[in-house]
Amino acid sequence: MSDLDRITAPKIISVTNQKGGVGKTTTTINLCAALAELGRRVLLVDLDPQGNASTGLGINPEDRDYTTYDLLAGDATLFDAIKQTDVENLQIIPATTDLSSADLELISNEKRSFLLHDALRQSSIDAFAFDYILIDCPPSLNILTINALVASQSVIIPLQSEFYALEGLSQLMLTIREVRQSANRNLRIEGVLLTMYDRRNNLSQQVEEDARSNLGELVFNTIIPRNVRLSEAPSFAMSILQYDSASRGSEAYRELAQEIVAREA
Ligand code: ATP
Ligand code: MG
Numbered sequence: 613m614s615d616l617d618r619i620t621a622p623k624i625i626s627v628t629n630q631k632g633g634v635g636k637t638t639t640t641i642n643l644c645a646a647l648a649e650l651g652r653r654v655l656l657v658d659l660d661p662q663g664n665a666s667t668g669l670g671i672n673p674e675d676r677d678y679t680t681y682d683l684l685a686g687d688a689t690l691f692d693a694i695k696q697t698d699v700e701n702l703q704i705i706p707a708t709t710d711l712s713s714a715d716l717e718l719i720s721n722e723k724r725s726f727l728l729h730d731a732l733r734q735s736s737i738d739a740f741a742f743d744y745i746l747i748d749c750p751p752s753l754n755i756l757t758i759n760a761l762v763a764s765q766s767v768i769i770p771l772q773s774e775f776y777a778l779e780g781l782s783q784l785m786l787t788i789r790e791v792r793q794s795a796n797r798n799l800r801i802e803g804v805l806l807t808m809y810d811r812r813n814n815l816s817q818q819v820e821e822d823a824r825s826n827l828g829e830l831v832f833n834t835i836i837p838r839n840v841r842l843s844e845a846p847s848f849a850m851s852i853l854q855y856d857s858a859s860r861g862s863e864a865y866r867e868l869a870q871e872i873v874a875r876e877a
Contacts, residue, residue, distance in 0.1 A: 645851030670849030
């Protein structure tokens with residue numbers, strides 16, 4: 613790789629938490645859309661067999677002719693797998709249920725944890741000139757999530773602002789440390805993101821205090837409020853910025869995008 617290639621290489625970020633329903637997909641879709649609005653070229657990789665990010669961005673199941681699974685299995689090129697969304701500057705590799713970890717286990721490959729890493733580093737990716745690649749992970753610490761962590765420069769960890777939010781975080785941190793030691797020395801934590809925050813609720817404030825005192829600088833300044841518009845948008849196959857541009861949810865994801873873009877060298 614020449615220095616020039618390195619300058620233009622996309623930043624790859626996993627959005628992960630093995631806990632279900634904490635706001636991973638909502639964050640992936642809307643952060644992608646907010647980065648795209650800032651003029652960045654963005655790819656969303658749907659790495660969850662539930663395919664929620666694909667559905668939320670309006671990619672119908674019958675249009676998912678090539679999926680993340682095909683890419684990992686070597687049955688599709690990046691040109692086959694990458695689809696344009698309705699959002700300018702935002703493309704997606706969709707997923708379907710064929711992307712179960714069981715299917716992936718069938719791939720007899722000693723580099724099984726590197727499948728996504730290798731797929732996203734094919735030289736043909738340069739043609740797309742992506743600035744950011746965001747990976748929506750499944751609610752599990754399985755081989756799919758390991759692939760995401762091995763492929764990424766950094767990790768965003770959404771924390772739902774509710775009781776037990778920090779539970780399970782130590783296991784995730786341990787997995788990140790193991791991946792650092794074995795496969796991806798430079799893996800960083802981009803930030804822990806408080807989601808579904810309700811300012812009127814003492815519990816939300818308690819979770820924020822706990823997170824900031826335990827994790828300090830790792831916690832993003834931006835907080836994502838509980839906002840019903842965020843939960844409505846996917847059923848209209850829209851990002852929050854398209855669905856309700858002036859909502860508090862839109863404001864919050866724009867602010868998060870700004871916080872991340874400010875770190876660009
Ligand atoms: P899974 O683990 O199943 O993949 P997830 O971590 O991706 O879930 P989401 O699907 O993003 O979580 O969110 C779970 C539910 O909470 C969804 O119905 C979503 O619309 C809703 N939701 C997420 N964030 C917010 C928010 N800030 N305000 C209101 N509702 C939200
Ligand atoms: Mg999800």
